[in-house]
Each structure stands twice: as C-alpha cells, then as structure tokens.
Amino acid sequence: TRGSDSGLIMGEVYNNGYPTQYGNILRLTGTGDGEILIGWSGTNGAPAPAYIRSHRDTADAEWSEWAMLYTSLNPPPNSYPVGAAIAWPSDATPAGYALMQGQSFDKSAYPLLAIAYPSGIIPDMRGWTIKGKPISGRAVLSQEMDGNKSHSHSARAQDTDLGTKSTSSFDYGT
Incomplete structure (x- = not known):
C-alpha cells in the first residue's frame, strides 16, 4: 500500500497540459491512481468534455493516455x-447521412465528402451491392457489370x- 496519501484529491485545470484548457480534476x-477530468465548456449550460486516465501501483509506472x-x-x-457506403436496415436515413441516389453536393460545404467523391456527385447505389476493391483492374467506384452473359440450354425428353x-385411387367418403 502507499500509505497516508490515499484518498480523493481535487485540483484545477488551467491551460496546463491537460486535454482540455479549463476544468476540475479528481x-x-x-x-x-485514477483521474477524472471534467472540463468547462466556456458557455453557460453547454456540456463539457470529460476524460479519465489511470496509473499503475508501481514506482516506475507511467500514466495512461487520456480517454x-x-x-x-x-x-x-x-x-x-x-x-x-453503409448498409442500413431502415427506410429512415440516420441523421448526418444521405441516401446514395446519384445526387450532386456542394464540395465547398462538404470538403471531406469531396475527398471521397471528387466529382461532387454521390454515386447512385440503388439496385447495386457494396463490394470491396476490385482485383480485375477496374478503378475504385467504377461500375461492375454482371458476369452472367447471355447463354441458352436445350434438352429433349x-x-x-x-x-x-x-397409380391407385382411394375413396375418402367425402
């Protein structure tokens, strides 16, 4: 055991190397050891971030990263x-997502989406399947046509x- 310094200690966070600029630390x-940091949002009534980290019981142990x-x-x-592209089991699109229906989007308003789709057009995925990167030499996001080419069968009996x-028959008496 560590002795008399066991217990609960409260401190203040003021722009001194913690993951948030201001707050309280327990x-x-x-x-x-364990620490809980509760940040201050800077806006009345707004939520603030909270973090935790831990420290082993050995003298040479280092603190974990803040989580x-x-x-x-x-x-x-x-x-x-x-x-x-994600598979979603509902007709209701989750908040922050869009159906992939071939629509254009404003690349300056959605710069991260523009990295994925530099043309500014979200692919139309209706009737298509999400697949991994093709090994056939096709480009990523290119269309793959069906591999079931036209053919026919014949047989004679x-x-x-x-x-x-x-065969036999039976009268059920109905």
Whole structure:
C-alpha cells in the first residue's frame, strides 16, 4: 500500500497540459491512481468534455493516455469515414447521412465528402451491392457489370424412356 496519501484529491485545470484548457480534476489515490477530468465548456449550460486516465501501483509506472468519456450530449464521433457506403436496415436515413441516389453536393460545404467523391456527385447505389476493391483492374467506384452473359440450354425428353408408374385411387367418403 502507499500509505497516508490515499484518498480523493481535487485540483484545477488551467491551460496546463491537460486535454482540455479549463476544468476540475479528481484524483483517486490508493494502491494505484485514477483521474477524472471534467472540463468547462466556456458557455453557460453547454456540456463539457470529460476524460479519465489511470496509473499503475508501481514506482516506475507511467500514466495512461487520456480517454474521453462519451455521453448523450457528447456522443462519440462516427466510426465510419465520411463518404463510406453503409448498409442500413431502415427506410429512415440516420441523421448526418444521405441516401446514395446519384445526387450532386456542394464540395465547398462538404470538403471531406469531396475527398471521397471528387466529382461532387454521390454515386447512385440503388439496385447495386457494396463490394470491396476490385482485383480485375477496374478503378475504385467504377461500375461492375454482371458476369452472367447471355447463354441458352436445350434438352429433349421425347426420345428418353421415363418408365411407368402405377397409380391407385382411394375413396375418402367425402
């Protein structure tokens, strides 16, 4: 054990190397340490970021990196890159997303989307399938036509002895 410095310590964050410029920090000390940093938003009534980190119980241990805590007012960033086509199981498009229907968009208003689609046009994915990068030499985002080319089949049964099958009937009395 560490001794008498175990407990709860509160400090202030003022532009001194923490992941947010201003806030309060709670340090929980014991065998190891943990810190919770609650930032100040700078706007009355606005949510502020919160972070956590930990420190092992050995003398040479270093603090972990700060990890942001996410809440309903501070949700995590999207895990999909901007412009990524995603399969979505509903007719209602999620907030911040667009249906891929061949529409144009303002590249200056959506610069990250313009990186994915430099033409300024979102591909029309209706009736298409999301696929990985082609190995055939086709360019990324190019259209792949079906590989089922026109062909036909033929067969004859009139010259084949299919044998006979006896049948019977039964009166169910209905």
